[in-house]
Amino acid sequence: MSIMRLFTFILSIFIVGMVEMMVAGIMNLMSQDLHVSEAVVGQLVTMYALTFAICGPILVKLTNRFSSRPVLL
Template identity: 45%
Template sequence: MGTQAGSRGGRRSNRVLGTLFLGMFVMGGAELLVVGVLDVMAGDLGVSVSSAGALVTTYALGLAFGGPLLTALTMRLDKRTVLVGALVLFIPGNVVAVASTGFGVLLVCRALTGAAAGLYDATAFAVASCRSGPAARSRWSSPVSPCRLRSACRWAPWSATCSGGAARSWP
C-alpha cells in the first residue's frame, strides 16, 4: 500500500514538473519567435528592422523588471493561482499582440507578456524547489532551468525558416 501511494505521488510530481516545463518552454518560444520574423514584422508594421528589434528588448525589459515586481506583489498568494494568473495574463496579451496592427500596441503587449513570463518563471522555480526535499531539489530544478535555452534552440530557427527571411543566418 505504501508503494502505491508513493507511486501515485511520483506520477503527480512528474505531471507538475512536466506542466512547469511546458509552460516555460511555450513562454520562451513566444519570447524568441519574434527574432526569426523581425524583418517580416517590420515590413508589416511599416518600421525599420532595427525599430522592430525593440519588440525583443521590450519583452526582455518586461521580464527583467515586471517579472520581479509581479512576483513581489503575489508572493503570499497560492502558487497554483499565481501560475494560472500568469497564464491568464500571458495568453490574451499574445492574442492582442497578434491581432494588433499598431507598433505601440505591440510594444505594450510585449512588455506585459514579458512581465507575465517573469512571474511564471519565478513561481515555477519556487514550486519546483518546494516540491522536493533538499536531497531531490536538483532533480526538480534542473529540467526547469534550461527551458529557455531549449525554446531558443527550437523556436527561433523554426520561425526564421518559416518566414524565409533570416533562415540563411542559421547553420
C-alpha cells in the same frame, strides 16, 4: 515536487522561451507591416524581454500572498 508539477513548470518555461524567440523569425515581416526598420522592431523585442525580466520576479513576489487559484483567474 511531484513529477506532474515539474513537467508543467518545464513546459511553461519552454513555451515562454519559444514565444519570445518566435518574433526573431518574423522581424522582417513585422518591419514591413509597421513601415519601420528592422532595428526598431528589434528594439521593441528587447523592450518586451527587459520588461518581462524585470516585472516577472516582482509579480511573483506580489502574487505570492494569494493562493494560486485566484491568481490564475
